[in-house]
Amino acid sequence: MPLYLVRFVQMHESFRKAELEALAELAGVEIEFVSYQKDSPFCIVSLPSDAAACTIISRAIISHAIYELWGQGTDYPSLHTSVKETSSHLWAQYATTPFRFAIDSFQGHVPNAAQTKLIESFSYLSFRGPIRMRDAPLHLRIFEHYPFGSPTPSHLYLGRFLASSGRAAKTTYDLKQRHYISTTSMDAELALVTANMGLAAPGKLFYDPFMGTGGFPLACAHFGASVWGSDIDGRTLRGTAGVSSIQAKREYEAGKGIKRDVLGNFRQYGLLGNYLGGIVSDITNSPLRGCGAGGAGQGGKEQGAWLDGIVCDPPYGVREGLRVLGTREKLTDQERDTHADRYKEAAYIPPKRPYSFTALLADILAFASDTLVENGRLSMWMPTANDEDYDLAIPSHPSLQIVSVCVQPFSKWSRRLLTYRRLPRTEVTGNGEESMDAVKKNENGEEVYVRPRADDLNDFRRKYFQGFREGQQKDTQQTSSCPKPEESTQTI
Amino acid sequence: MKILTLNFLTCARKLCKSSNTAFPLHPQDAELEIVEQDMNVEFLRNILPRLMWEELSGVVGELGLPALPPTVPTLESLTEKKLKAAENDPTGMNVVEVEVPSQVALDLHRLLLETCVKEGKLVCGSCGHEYQVREGIANFLLPGHLV
Numbered sequence: 001m002p003l004y005l006v007r008f009v010q011m012h013e014s015f016r017k018a019e020l021e022a023l024a025e026l027a028g029v030e031i032e033f034v035s036y037q038k039d040s041p042f043c044i045v046s047l048p049s050d051a052a053a054c055t056i057i058s059r060a061i062i063s064h065a066i067y068e069l070w071g072q073g074t075d076y077p078s079l080h081t082s083v084k085e086t087s088s089h090l091w092a093q094y095a096t097t098p099f100r101f102a103i104d105s106f107q108g109h110v111p112n113a114a115q116t117k118l119i120e121s122f123s124y125l126s127f128r129g130p131i132r133m134r135d136a137p138l139h140l141r142i143f144e145h146y147p148f149g150s151p152t153p154s155h156l157y158l159g160r161f162l163a164s165s166g167r168a169a170k171t172t173y174d175l176k177q178r179h180y181i182s183t184t185s186m187d188a189e190l191a192l193v194t195a196n197m198g199l200a201a202p203g204k205l206f207y208d209p210f211m212g213t214g215g216f217p218l219a220c221a222h223f224g225a226s227v228w229g230s231d232i233d234g235r236t237l238r239g240t241a242g243v244s245s246i247q248a249k250r251e252y253e254a255g256k257g258i259k260r261d262v263l264g265n266f267r268q269y270g271l272l273g274n275y276l277g278g279i280v281s282d283i284t285n286s287p288l289r290g291c292g293a294g295g296a297g298q299g300g301k302e303q304g305a306w307l308d309g310i311v312c313d314p315p316y317g318v319r320e321g322l323r324v325l326g327t328r329e330k331l332t333d334q335e336r337d338t339h340a341d342r343y344k345e346a347a348y349i350p351p352k353r354p355y356s357f358t359a360l361l362a363d364i365l366a367f368a369s370d371t372l373v374e375n376g377r378l379s380m381w382m383p384t385a386n387d388e389d390y391d392l393a394i395p396s397h398p399s400l401q402i403v404s405v406c407v408q409p410f411s412k413w414s415r416r417l418l419t420y421r422r423l424p425r426t427e428v429t430g431n432g433e434e435s436m437d438a439v440k441k442n443e444n445g446e447e448v449y450v451r452p453r454a455d456d457l458n459d460f461r462r463k464y465f466q467g468f469r470e471g472q473q474k475d476t477q478q479t480s481s482c483p484k485p486e487e488s489t490q491t492i
Numbered sequence: 493m494k495i496l497t498l499n500f501l502t503c504a505r506k507l508c509k510s511s512n513t514a515f516p517l518h519p520q521d522a523e524l525e526i527v528e529q530d531m532n533v534e535f536l537r538n539i540l541p542r543l544m545w546e547e548l549s550g551v552v553g554e555l556g557l558p559a560l561p562p563t564v565p566t567l568e569s570l571t572e573k574k575l576k577a578a579e580n581d582p583t584g585m586n587v588v589e590v591e592v593p594s595q596v597a598l599d600l601h602r603l604l605l606e607t608c609v610k611e612g613k614l615v616c617g618s619c620g621h622e623y624q625v626r627e628g629i630a631n632f633l634l635p636g637h638l639v
C-alpha cells in the first residue's frame with residue numbers, strides 16, 4: 001500500500017492515532033502506522049489509495065493535513081536519495097503543472113535567505129510549470145523535525161499535499177462563540193474528537209445521557225448523526241441554567257435578547273434537522289426502551305439495540321458530589337403518601353441521594369450494553385489519579401470491548417476518553433461479574449491491560465479519591481468557593 | 493417531543509421493566525404541533541428496522557393521527573427514481589435519473605420527525621404513573637415514592 005505523511009497537531013498526543021484508526025474504521029479502509037513518535041507531528045501511514053487518505057483526513061481534528069510521501073531521510077543528502085528512489089516515476093506527470101514549494105519546520109526554522117537555496121536543491125524534479133502561491137494544483141512540502149534545542153533537523157520528509165483535515169470545525173464550534181454553554185462544557189476540539197471516536201456519521205442515531213448544554217450531541221450532529229439526549233437537570237435543557245444564560249436570562253426576561261437553550265445551539269450551527277430533542281431523566285432509572293432488560297425484550301420482544309453510539313462526559317461529582325434519584329433513608333408510609341400527593345405539582349423536586357463513582361460507571365456500561373446495536377460505540381470520559389503507574393482502572397463489561405484509551409494529562413489528575421465497542425451477541429462471553437481491568441505500563445512505556453486482584457482495586461479507589469481531594473484542595477484555595485466533594489462510597 | 497422518540501421510551505420504574513404493558517407509554521391530553529425539519533432518508537432507512545411498529549401504530553391511533561400501513565414499509569419503498577432535467581443544460585433536452593424520497597418516506601418523516609407532543613402527559617399502562625411533557629420536554633424523574 002502507498003505511504004502517506006500525516007501532519008499531526010503536536011498536542012493531545014495519545015488521541016492522534018486512535019482518531020485516525022476510528023476514521024479508517026468508519027471509512028472501511030485499512031490503516032497501518034509505519035512510523036509514529038509521540039514527540040513528532042510527522043507520522044507515516046500506509047493506506048490503500050489517495051482517495052482513502054482524503055476521506056480519512058477530512059474529518060480528523062488533531063491533524064492538519066495528509067501528504068503523499070515522496071521521500072524521507074535523516075539529513076538532506078539522504079532525503080534527496082530517497083526522493084529519487086521513491087518518487088521519480090511521479091515527476092513527469094507534473095512537469096508543467098502550476099506548483100508551490102513550502103517548508104514546514106518543527107522546533108526549528110530555516111532562515112529566509114536559505115529557503116530559496118533549499119528549494120532549489122530539489123531542481124532535479126524539473127518542474128517547469130508556473131509558481132503559484134495559492135491553490136496550486138501541485139503543492140510540495142519539505143518537513144523538518146528538529147530535536148528540541150538542536151540546530152539541525154534529525155528527520156526530513158518530502159510530501160505532495162492531498163487534503164486538509166476537518167480541524168476548522170474546532171473554530172466553528174468554539175465555546176466562546178457558542179450561544180449556550182455551561183461551566184462543564186467540553187471544549188469543541190475534544191468534543192469533536194469524541195464524536196469521531198464514537199463513529200458518528202450521517203444516518204446514525206446517537207445519544208448523550210448527560211447532555212447538559214448539548215456539546216457532544218452537537219459534535220455528533222456536525223458529522224451528520226441524528227442526536228438526542230437526557231439530563232437529570234431539566235433547567236439545563238430548558239435553558240434557564242448555564243453560564244451564558246445568566247446574563248442572557250435577565251435580558252430575556254427584560255424583554256430583550258433571545259432565549260438560550262440547547263435547541264438554540266443546534267439552530268446556531270444550522271443543525272436543527274439533526275436534533276431529536278432532550279428529555280429529563282436519570283441514568284439509574286432510565287426510560288429508554290430496552291434499558292434494564294439486558295438487551296432482551298419485554299414479552300419476548302427484542303427491545304434494546306437501537307442506538308448507534310453513546311457519547312458522554314458523565315458528572316463525576318469532583319466538585320459538586322454525585323447525586324442520583326432516591327432518598328438516603330427508606331421512606332415512612334406517611335412520607336410516601338406526601339410524595340404521591342405532591343409529585344404532579346409544578347414545584348415538586350424529586351429527592352436525590354449520594355451516588356458512588358463505581359456505581360455510576362457500572363450503570364453507564366449496563367446502559368450502553370442494553371441499548372447499543374452490534375458494533376455500536378460508547379465513547380466516555382473518565383477522570384483518573386496520576387500518582388501511580390498502574391492502578392488506573394478501566395471499567396469493563398462482558399458485552400463491551402475496549403477499543404482505545406486516550407489520556408489528557410493535567411498536573412494532579414488526568415482524564416481519559418474510553419471507547420468501547422458493543423460486541424455482537426454471539427461473541428459475548430462471561431457473566432458480568434468480572435472485575436475491572438487495569439492498565440499497566442510495560443518497559444516501553446506502552447499501556448497494557450492487566451486484570452487486577454481485589455486488593456489492587458481497593459487501592460485504586462483509595463488513591464482515586466485521594467487524588468481528587470488533593471486537586472480539590474488546590475482548587476478551593478484558588479477560588480475558595482468550591483463545596484467539599486462528596487465522600488461517596490455508598491453503592492446501590 | 494417527536495413521535496419517533498415515543499417509540500424509544502418506556503416507564504422509568506424498575507418494577508415496570510419486566511411488564512409488557514409499560515411500553516409504549518400512552519399520550520394523554522396531548523397538544524400536538526408540527527415542527528418542520530429537513531428530510532433525511534438515510535436516517536429513516538437506518539431507523540426503520542429498529543421501530544416497534546405495532547406499538548407505534550397504537551400510539552398513532554391514540555393520538556388520532558392518520559393510520560400507519562399495517563406492516564413496516566420496506567427499505568426499498570423509501571426512495572423512488574425520477575427523471576429530472578440535467579443541470580447546466582440550456583436545451584432542456586437531456587434528462588437524468590435521480591433518486592428521491594418516496595411518498596412513503598415523506599409520510600413517515602412527517603409523522604415521526606415533524607409531529608411533536610408539545611404539552612401533555614405520557615402514562616404507563618402498567619403502573620399508571622404519569623410523566624409530564626412541558627414545552628416539548630418530557631420529565632422522567634421519578635418522585636420519591638417510586639424510586
Ligand SMILES: [Zn+2]
Pocket residue numbers: 503504505508514616617618619620621
Ligand atoms: Zn410504570
